[in-house]
Amino acid sequence: MSGYGFPTLLQYSRLTSTAADLKSRAEQARTEMVTGRIANLKTELGGTIGDVHLLNKAIGDVTARQDAATRALGRTQASQSALTLAGDGIVTIGADLLSAVGQSHEPSINIAGTKAKLQLDAAVSAFNTRYEGRSLFSGDASNLPALADAETLLTDVRAIFAGAADNAQLQTDLDAYFNDPAGGFETTIYTGGSGNAARTEIADGELVDYSAKADEQAVRDLLRHLATVVVADEQTGFVDRSAALSTAAGGLIQADSDITAIRARIGASEERIAAAQTRLEAEKTAYSITYNEHTARDPYEAATLLQQIESQLEASYIMTSRISLLSLTNYLR
Template sequence: MNSYGFPSMLQYSRLNTSIADTKAKAEAARIEVVTGRIADLEAELGGSVGDAQLLRKAISDVELMQAATQRSLGRAQIAQVALTRSTDGVETNATNMLSAIGRNDEQSINIAATQAGLQLDAAISAFNTRYEGRSLFSGDATNQPSLADAETLLTDIRAIFAAAPDAATREADLDTYFNDPAGGFATNIYLGGDGIAPRTEISDGELINYSAKADEQAVKDLLRGLSTAVIANENTTWPDREQALTRAAAGMIEATEDLVTIRARVGAAEERMVAADTRLEAEATALGATYNERTARDPYEAASMLQQLESQLDASYLVTARISQLSFVNYVR
């Protein structure tokens, strides 16, 4: 007869409980081997676990702020490209137009006016630039385009030219159209919001406005110059045509210079965001180093513990298998 006694359900249950506990510890050890971090911070750190949790939250807060800053920086950089594109070649073309008017060179005037039409399309396209699904020049209405198409604008300007009995009336009507809050530009052309785009927090309590809007004065002046150059050139027999073309070309040059100011403003915001991103990166690195010091698990220690626990599991499984094979017949043999 064998010397071991008949296994009881209590012994079997205790063995299964022990195996479950060992499996849990082995799984924690596997996690520690992979992550290099303590799996159960509360059990390991005790009363200091709160400090580790505060560090983890601080790291998450910094990472979120850094991600927001980087997204905003990307928008500002694309906006800079669009602002540059909106005036590409405009000043040169306007200068050529003034020179052609001075020489009474009709062919060159037509070429410059045609170029102004192309530049109007390009400018409106630039101010309708989107980035990550957001319109960059629509203020707080980031879900919709900034400007209507060029033909809509040209139709409105053509009507103003046709209705004005003289140059003074025409210029007054153009002033109302582009500059009055209830004028045609505000109601027909600018499609964005009245407010600015949401600002970005680049540090605790420090918000930065990095946006530009398509209804800013420099933008309106640019579109006015380009569109009036196109329409004024359409009526070659109109007595005030030369005056209108001259004012349009001068307005194009002035608007191009004013847009440089907007680009400088956006550029200053870019510099602040770059500096903030660098600062946040350094802060995240420092916090991460401190957190790692408190929560890191030595990989060799974790691997050794895992190997030991797996050996215990193997032994426990072997004992369980042997117990499960026992029967009353085996017991009384």
């Protein structure tokens, strides 16, 4: 006669429940083997789970600041490139123009005028540079371009030339256009915001301002002198043409220094951001080490445990199968 007793619903239910539990533990061990991390922190850590959650939040906060710092550094680098493009060769244009005017050499003046036009186009394009969809030189209106097109500016400067009797009046009118809050530059050419772009938090409570705007004095002066050279080259009948060209040439040489000053200011912010990145990386490493000490699972141990559970699960399946096959007929044989 068979050594098996007649199966009861309770026996079968217990074996089924045991198998389900083993299956769940096997899945957990499999996850831990792959990830190297405790799957059920609450069960394993008990009362220290709160500290681990705080560590995980701290790691997330540091990571967010790292991302912000990386984006800020990308914008500063793009701004530096734009400023380099905007001021490229203006010292040479200014120096060559001064020499050409001194010698009354019209072909060289024309060449300087052509170069100034090309550089004006490049400068306007540079100051309209966008990074990650945001205008770099539009201040707090980063959704808008910073400047109107170069031809609009040249049209206005041509009108100023047409109304000036001499170089003194020309410079006065240019001052009003470029520097007066109600002047044409402010109302027509600069199309960005009145405020600065938002600062970036690179550490707890540490904000860095790395922005530059296309309405800064250095930018106004650069565009003013480039446009003056272009229009003065065209206006051969202007009574004080040589004086206007010389003034603009000297202004370009000075504008190079002023643009360089903006670059130096942004460079100082770049250094702060880079230093913050180093600190944040060290901070994240320290938090991560502590977090791993609490939550790490040895993959070898997890694999050994998985093998043991799978053996138990296989035995449980065999027993369940055998019990399910028993019947009254089999029992009575």
